[in-house]
Amino acid sequence: MTHWIPLWLHRLSSPPTFYRFAGAVWPWAMGLALLTGIIGLYGALVLAPPDYQQSDAYRIIFIHVPSAWMSMFIYAVMGVASFVALVWRIKLAEVVAMQSAPIGAAFTFITLVTGSLWGKPMWGTWWTWDARLTSELVLLFLYLGVIGLYHAFEDRRQGARAAGFLAIIGIINVPIVHFSVNWWNTLHQGSTINVFGASKIAADMLWPLLVLTLATKLYYIASLCRRARTDLLALEGSKDWVRTLAAREAAP
Amino acid sequence: MNFTGLHDFLAMGGYAAYVWPAYAVFLAVLIADSLAPTVRRRQVLRDLRAQLARQAARHARKGATIPGSAPHPSAPPPRSA
Amino acid sequence: MLWRDLTLAWRRRGDIAMPVLYALIVTMLFPFALGPEDTLLQRIAGGIVLVTVLLAMLLTLDAMFSSDIEDGSLEQLVLSPQPLALLLGMKILAHWLTTALPLIVIAPLLAAMLHLPNAVIPVLLLALLLATPLLSLLGAVLVALTAGTRRSGMLLALMLLPLCMPAVIFAAGAVAAAQQGLPWLAPIAWLAAALVLAVVLAPLACAAALRIALDA
Numbered sequence A: 001m002t003h004w005i006p007l008w009l010h011r012l013s014s015p016p017t018f019y020r021f022a023g024a025v026w027p028w029a030m031g032l033a034l035l036t037g038i039i040g041l042y043g044a045l046v047l048a049p050p051d052y053q054q055s056d057a058y059r060i061i062f063i064h065v066p067s068a069w070m071s072m073f074i075y076a077v078m079g080v081a082s083f084v085a086l087v088w089r090i091k092l093a094e095v096v097a098m099q100s101a102p103i104g105a106a107f108t109f110i111t112l113v114t115g116s117l118w119g120k121p122m123w124g125t126w127w128t129w130d131a132r133l134t135s136e137l138v139l140l141f142l143y144l145g146v147i148g149l150y151h152a153f154e155d156r157r158q159g160a161r162a163a164g165f166l167a168i169i170g171i172i173n174v175p176i177v178h179f180s181v182n183w184w185n186t187l188h189q190g191s192t193i194n195v196f197g198a199s200k201i202a203a204d205m206l207w208p209l210l211v212l213t214l215a216t217k218l219y220y221i222a223s224l225c226r227r228a229r230t231d232l233l234a235l236e237g238s239k240d241w242v243r244t245l246a247a248r249e250a251a252p
Numbered sequence B: 001m002n003f004t005g006l007h008d009f010l011a012m013g014g015y016a017a018y019v020w021p022a023y024a025v026f027l028a029v030l031i032a033d034s035l036a037p038t039v040r041r042r043q044v045l046r047d048l049r050a051q052l053a054r055q056a057a058r059h060a061r062k063g064a065t066i067p068g069s070a071p072h073p074s075a076p077p078p079r080s081a
Numbered sequence C: 001m002l003w004r005d006l007t008l009a010w011r012r013r014g015d016i017a018m019p020v021l022y023a024l025i026v027t028m029l030f031p032f033a034l035g036p037e038d039t040l041l042q043r044i045a046g047g048i049v050l051v052t053v054l055l056a057m058l059l060t061l062d063a064m065f066s067s068d069i070e071d072g073s074l075e076q077l078v079l080s081p082q083p084l085a086l087l088l089g090m091k092i093l094a095h096w097l098t099t100a101l102p103l104i105v106i107a108p109l110l111a112a113m114l115h116l117p118n119a120v121i122p123v124l125l126l127a128l129l130l131a132t133p134l135l136s137l138l139g140a141v142l143v144a145l146t147a148g149t150r151r152s153g154m155l156l157a158l159m160l161l162p163l164c165m166p167a168v169i170f171a172a173g174a175v176a177a178a179q180q181g182l183p184w185l186a187p188i189a190w191l192a193a194a195l196v197l198a199v200v201l202a203p204l205a206c207a208a209a210l211r212i213a214l215d216a
Helices: A007-012 A015-047 A056-088 A091-123 A131-151 A156-170 A173-183 A203-235 A240-250 B006-014 B016-065 C002-011 C013-034 C038-064 C066-070 C073-079 C084-113 C118-146 C152-163 C165-179 C185-214
Strands: none
Touching (some): A015 A203, A015 A240, A015 B016, A056 A156, A056 A203, A056 B006, A056 B016, A091 A131, A091 A156, A091 A203, A131 A173, A131 C165, A203 A240, A203 B016, A240 B016, B006 B016, C013 C084, C038 C066, C038 C084, C038 C118, C038 C152, C066 C073, C084 C118, C118 C152, C152 C165
């Protein structure tokens, strides 16, 4: 069954190997995230021109949209990792799934709050129960449910499987969030950015958006690596490689 | 330039009360998220070291009281064959 | 299987009364809390009845597997040669019959207490008839996941309430449409479609969830 998985991927799923790999990756990812983040934020706040309708309030888009994309992207990663964890019982998949949840919840929270702060001046209300906002809120509850369920089990591996199952059930919500503006009459505006074909947004507003999208993705990779490393230490506490590490880091 | 000065920039076209808190939340949440693994890592390693210390202590005690493994100071010397 | 659960429930038939009493009490509280003004109550009556029924079902959902876990019969069930999904389907049906059906029976009373127009009550009943099994099915999957964990009641509520938001939205939408004289068939159709899907998928998901929760 596993003969088609490339050898390096197979090796990577071994905890000590992944620990070393992630330890090398995360500083670069974080550095690049900060760099692209600063560039993107400068472009968003200073360089991009004000919108003719929304003046400078629209600048919230530069953090709201990348965060929203991340909230969905991370959930998809969590779903896939959970699936792998449930079917093949790979420890690393469990770790990736469970450690992605708090990061995803963070981005979903940012999406909801920044959206609310944008909605008040633009729509005149902090909140409305339209399809997109409601389904994004449901997404936050799903993340919190996964985190809660994971921590409710004594056996962490069993907890990861149960929470992973919940994540997979909830994955139906991700397309709902995405397509909600097409399927229903919503207060939230429709899509303006297309992967294939022309986007309806000005170029000098588009580039900071894309740069910040990249920045948030890099940040997610860095954060996931760090969380996964720490989680592996906790999970593999009885193994030699962890013990030597703990002893070594104690030495002043 | 889109803004005529720092004051203009901070005012954000009158929407400062919405734009700046939004950016602040973004940064604050991500900073909190980046600190969390550091805190947890320190906790995990501290707990592990404590556990190792306890186990080492237990081993040392066991090593001293297993009969035959180390002679009691007042026991007679072992008979030679 | 179904007979067994129903017999067990009948032996504890005092417990069947609990969600019903709860629903009655909560519904009675609303006129006290909001004032007896008819127009206000009429507008929110449909929604209140739906939410109250949902919360009442939540009370008994948590206990769906608890007695079976305690005496070990749940593990026997998992090991039995019959398909687990089918057995669990029967269990869910028993839960719906003993919890939701009594609630649906008193729903006209609850609606009347809140001055819901009589013409709307059939739509309310239809919406409840479709939404409550949906809740039982979805809830069963989540209860299976939390089976045996501590503080499972609170966790269950946290997980279940957001997931059944769509069902509540459609059910309430149907009632509200009927109340305004607008066509109400579309949300009902959505509920029916979701129910069909759930009837097929939920017992399977429940079986998988139970296996995850029970196996180490």
